[in-house]
Amino acid sequence: MKKVLACLLMLWGLLSEAKAQWFTAEKLESYKDWPRYSVVKQFYEARGWQPAWIGRDSLQKELLTLLHKSGSLALNEGDYQQGFMSGFYPERLTLRTVDSTETELRFTDAALHFFSELKVGNKSPSLGYNGLPSPNVFPSIASALQAHLLPGELYSLADDLQPQAKAYKNALQLYNRLLQTMQAKGFGEVKIVSSKTDSTNKALLRKLYLLGFTDSVENRSTSNELQKRIKEAQTVFDLLSDGILRSTTLSALNVPVSQRLEELKAAVNLFRWTAAMKEATPVLFVNIPSANFLLYDGEKLLLESRVIAGKPSTPTPTLASTINEVILYPYWNVPNKIATRELLPSIKKNIRFLELGNFQVLNKKGRVVNPYNINWRSLNAANFPYVIRQSTGCDNALGLVKFNFPNPFTVYLHDTPGKILFSSSRRFYSHGCMRVEKPEELAHYLLGGNRIAIDTLTAKGCINQQAPVVVKAEKPLPVVVLYSTVWHTAEGTIRFYNDVYNKLNFIKATAYDP
Known part of the structure; x- marks a missing residue:
């Protein structure tokens, strides 16, 4: 009996030693070309280099089941280890200790990839300029996965990682409704x-x-x-x-229903991304097709406003930046193209057009010059060494307030004297900038405790020739200008909007890899 016990103890010691030496950082080096290599490495470092999946049949089945349901979550099952995981259906649902290190790592990589996309989406918004950090969820996903490596917990993790906002839930529900419709026997457009x-x-x-x-x-x-x-x-x-x-x-x-399904699929993943942005900071989302903006602090909606966006011929660009200053009584420095194409012909016909429109003419040094001393007939788009500036007043195209944020397109949010256009359901009239229906409310939020400035402006109203007043935003605000033909109301109801810029190929945006 003592000999048997000794043998068992020896065998246990050998197994323990084998387990301790099962996995090392050196083994992982050969996989450093994987896009999620660093987080996979951190995952196993936290585990003391012990396997997460081998010998744990229930966990393996849970992960495989979740991956198999990717389609109903507006994700692509084949994205996770490029179809490797599908090889475990249906003949082989479990791993064994004889399986390779690579198989263990592929399970982990697939899990991290899948859960990160549940959290932040599988496609990044198509942005012409991105001046904001992208959500980096992998470290938190790795920690969450470690904490949920128990039977039944992976399902809970999948539920917990998804946004709880009504808009997301409604979009996913409608997506699955159309998906089931298309999969039904006898379906046809x-x-x-x-x-x-x-x-x-x-x-x-x-x-x-x-x-x-x-x-x-x-x-x-x-x-x-x-x-x-x-x-x-x-x-x-x-x-x-x-x-x-x-x-x-x-x-x-x-x-086609198939196109509506693709629009919804893109929107579901976009709503994951916007939810991750809202978790990090208050943020202003401007959506071009719906011509409105929503200002959030977490999931709390602080302000909703209609906007007027660019015409199809002069579209508003997509971007991400930070509103850092509010300008009261702004000048409008007319862009050169607008000045030469739209204003110059009117000036040539009648120079008083400048006076009637409250315009000033500046030379290359930025000094105001007398427009009557200029030979306007000799000027054209290729020869126009001036800047036309509209002075402050009730007729200023930017209204009384302008919101600046860094971007290469020279666009911004601003007030407007043409309030009647906000009543239109198709609000695409600008040269690219975004006119705001509720500029005072937005200014109040940005200026925080410095509300005296905007209150003074409101009390004084329009003042001709008032010098602009630049006020730094007390609450610099991230702003994201998006283009999504599926958007939501303030209550979370899903709406489809016209593809005003004919950009539906945005659905094919590159995969988002945090």
């Missing part, structure tokens, strides 16, 4: 030709069903009930909600 709003319009009935506005293809509703469903669809597609099948409504309904 349909085009509506007739503008009839009764039960004889079979294509209309089928499309409303495919998009989830009715529960059955064989809809026996009255014309009034059918019009109600059409109005619901018009609201979702940001159209006049009158129940009439005019060309704009037909165009929106005839967008």
Whole structure:
């Protein structure tokens, strides 16, 4: 008996020694070309170089099950170790101690990759300029994964990492509704030709069903009930909600379900990214297709405002930056293209155009010159050595407040004297800058305790020839200008917007790798 016990103790010692030496930093060196190598290394350093998956059947199955559900989460199962994990379906659901170090590492890398994309999305927003740090979630994901390596805990981790905002949940729910529709037997796209709003319009009935506005293809509703469903669809597609099948409504309904699904897939991942941004700092999101902005502090909405964005011919660029100053009574330094293409012809016709518009002319040294001493007829786009500046006043194109943030496009947020345009549902009239319906409210937030400045401005109103007053933002505010044809209301309701700049290829943005 003593000999047997001694043998068992010796065997246990050998197994313990083997376990202690199972994995080392040297073994990991051959995988340093992996994009997540550093975080994989940190993961195993924290584990004392012990395996996380080998011999733990339930954990293996949980991870494989989650990866297999990637499609319903608007993610791509094949992205995680490029299909390696799918080789474990269905014949081989568990690892064994004889499996290689590489297999163990691939499971870990797939887990870190999957959970990070649940947190921050699998695509980065397409930005023409990015002056903000991207969310780096991998360190926290690695720690969270370590803490959830228990039976049943990986499912909880997947739930915990996803945003809790209504907009995200609603977008994911609608995405799965359309996904199930497309996967159903007998699915086919349909085009509506007739503008009839009764039960004889079979294509209309089928499309409303495919998009989830009715529960059955064989809809026996009255014309009034059918019009109600059409109005619901018009609201979702940001159209006049009158129940009439005019060309704009037909165009929106005839967008293929497959395209709507891709738009939603991109939006779900964008909402993950915006949620991660909101966790880090208060942030202002401007969405171009919806022509509005939302200011958040965490998940708390502080301010919502309509904006006027650029015309398709002079589009507003996407960007990420930080609003660092507020300018009261701003000058408008007219961009050279606008000055030569739009103002110069009017000046040549009547030089008093400058006086009537409250414009000044500056030379190369920045000094105001007498416009009557200039030979305007000799000037053109290739020969225009001046800057035209609109002075402060009620007619100034920038209104009374301007919000500056660094960017290479010379665009900014600003007030406007043309308030009536905010009542339009298609607010794309500017040369690229963004006009704000609620500039005073935004200024109040940025100036914090220095509200006397904006209150003084409000009390004084328009003052001609008032010198601009530059006030540093007490609360520098990250601003992200996005282009997403799927966006949400302040209440989290999902809306589809017109692809005003014809940029739907944004769906194919490069994979986001934090």
